[in-house]
């Protein structure tokens with residue numbers, strides 16, 4: 159009987175009679191091998207742990223190795239930190255392989271600043287309607303007068319509410335230095351992680367990025383935020399098209415302070431009709447009067463009447479967040495791919511021919527299966543000496559390739575084609591007779 163290469167498991171062939179002993183032999187052998195592996199792993203972990211214990215805190219390198227500079231979290235052993243990294247990698251792989259294809263609208267409500275009266279204002283309405291909200295809290299003032307306590311936050315988290323960072327102390331983004339802001343991020347993130355309230359999902363910008371007067375600082379803050387959080391949520395109004403700009407997610411402000419459904423209906427309808435993601439910003443800690451209960455309930459009822467889900471940021475992100483995010487829309491250099499397959503890419507449609515390529519470069523200088531478009535300045539224009547825009551199509555078969563030339567400030571179009579050796583002469587499309595024999599078998603009809 160054949161056996162496997164490494165462990166000699168038995169491999170009965172079609173001609174062998176089925177022997178229950180062979181099956182049992184294989185099962186026992188596998189069981190024993192797996193136990194060996196498990197024991198070896200345990201031994202390895204113990205060895206690592208012992209190394210740490212033996213080294214204690216006397217070895218600076220080991221102490222540094224157990225600390226994550228990003229989360230600020232210190233692990234008891236190298237092994238535990240490696241487990242944490244493993245699980246983050248597994249999450250990333252799962253995201254990249256996400257098969258979600260949700261196509262409807264979604265509403266998310268994020269209540270800012272973590273006021274204690276969230277419990278009296280929003281929570282009864284949310285609970286009565288079976289929905290959950292996200293809360294943006296300032297971790298450094300948790301439990302101070304008028305703010306939610308750590309116990310309340312833990313209760314909300316347990317009940318399915320979503321806790322997001324709103325920095326540690328609600329700094330003024332116009333004033334704070336990037337170094338101090340980074341410290342706000344580190345401290346806030348550590349508080350959320352240490353108390354099992356949240357992770358690196360999202361930072362809600364205090365007063366919003368749109369409050370910044372310095373455009374470069376907004377870009378710098380987005381870049382810094384990317385290092386610590388998967389999303390940055392802004393106060394700029396409107397409804398999010400997908401994919402979102404990961405570090406400038408739009409949010410429509412709505413205080414529910416004596417505002418009727420009609421004030422926000424337009425945004426809800428847009429999210430519903432255009433299948434977009436509406437994130438509503440509320441401040442239930444301030445400006446909340448008795449009529450808000452009726453108004454907020456009406457808004458919830460209206461959204462429910464459309465059968466549009468109201469989800470926390472964390473839940474919604476799993477349906478319409480990004481699986482890939484690079485760069486930033488403000489710098490016009492980005493790639494975003496959302497979980498529902500939508501894609502934004504600053505490179506699409508801007509296929510540039512290398513600057514060394516002249517107007518008359520051969521077809522082989524162009525990328526296959528691309529349409530390359532470039533500006534031709536007057537001194538590069540060997541045809542009309544006027545300049546213009548030239549588009550070159552190169553397919554898989556070079557004989558199908560052609561170029562179009564649109565002279566500067568003219569409505570004329572000229573065309574030339576690749577002969578196999580060189581370009582034909584430019585011809586004015588308006589007076590070019592169409593009479594050509596297709597060079598591919600099966601397509602040899604005369605086109606006139």
Ligand SMILES: [Zn+2]
Pocket residue numbers: 270271324328364365
């Ligand atoms: Zn705030």
